[in-house]
Amino acid sequence: MSVSSVAVAVLIGIGVVIELACCIGVLVMDDAYDKLHYLGPAAIVGPLFIAAAVVVAEALSQAGIKALLTAVLLIVASPVLSHATARALYIRQRDHIELDPRSQS
Amino acid sequence: MNVWLIAATVLLAGLIPCGVVMLRGSIVEALVGLQMAGIVQTIVLLLLAEGFHRPPFFDLAVVLALLTLAAGLVFARMLERWV
16 A cells, blocks of 8 residues: 555545534534534535545646646635525524614714 | 545435435525535545546536535525525
């Protein structure tokens, strides 16, 4: 067993454990705001480890570049989605969103 | 069966908690579960593409990552306004 295959297995293992832990976190947390916190590591840390594993296995070939691209897309999309979801929940709970007081003066 | 396919199979178990949240939680919690399921499915597609040694399959993961973003934004906007 080569060093690279051990590194790949370790990286994949860490990535999968992070994803599963975040899935369990989404399940056990009480409300949607708490659940939203678990989307962050699932979309940022996990894909980075998996993409790193692909790059270690394939170098910067077509597969490695596409894996990195997928990880970057998830990393960019995650904060946008979390913000949009939290904003939707906030508006649903209060029926409106308060304007910034600085903009009214 | 290599380590990639084993990891993909194990990771598929992560869809079960997402499904439970979608079925039993409020509508916004269901949206969070849907987004989590999209992330998990994207990574499963990455692992399957590498496990089967089919580089074109990576395109599926790229497209799913983009569609997860678009679908999440559309659902969030809809929940904010109409549902």
